[in-house]
Amino acid sequence: MNAVASCAVPNRHPLRHVVLGGITAGTLDLIYICSLYAFKGVGPIRIFQSIAAGWLGREAAVAGGMATALLGLISHFGIxxxxxxxxxxxxRRWTLLVERPLRYGALYGLLLYAVMTYVVVPLSAAGGPQPPAWQWINLAHIAAHMVLVGIVCALAARRALRGKRGRG
Structure with a gap:
């Protein structure tokens, strides 16, 4: 099917693509971060607990065992x-975002990284008053957010909006 014909096919359940995109982005992000920290001897449970620390604080998240790991996992996918x-x-408002999903998805991933690192985490129960000091590993984190989260979200939105263009 060519590109013109695929745009004309109505998309009856657009949010399923958004949900799938969110789950895919979350899964890819967890695979990335768990793989990276496995080399440092940190297991997935501790990573999930560090996500839960945003709600509970670091000490309470670690002390909570599997329950807080599950809270972190659910929270990650919610985010x-x-x-x-x-x-x-x-x-839906700015169609250019789905017309160029690689460009704007990558920029979205960069924005998400900045917001999570410099706003959300410092304001959460896990964060402190200052964002973490810059390290070269941050470039890998930024690239991961751009490719694994931002672009995945953009491609999911593009798929969800397939057949919606030109309908006011």
Whole structure:
């Protein structure tokens, strides 16, 4: 099917693509971060607990065992679902976001990295008054957010909006 014909096919359940995009972005992000920290001897449970620390603080998250690991895992996917939906909602207004998903998805991933690192985490129960000091590993984190989260959200929004263009 060519590109013109695929745009004309109505998309009856657009949010399923957004949900799938959020789950995919969340899964890819976790695979990235768990793989990276495995080399430092940090297991996935501790990573999930560090996500829960945003709600509970670091000490309480670690002390909570599997329950707080599950809270962190659920929270992570809640956040990535919200990220995917936010891009989808913006794309409904500004169609350029889905017309160029690689460019704007990468920029969205960069924005998400900055917001999470310099706003959300410092304001959470896990954060302190200052963002973490810059390290070269941050470039890998930025690239991961751009490719694994931002572009995935953009492609999901593009798929969700397939057949919606030109309908006012």
């Amino acid at each position: 990535t679902l919200a990220m995917a939906y936010a891009y989808y909602a913006a794309s």
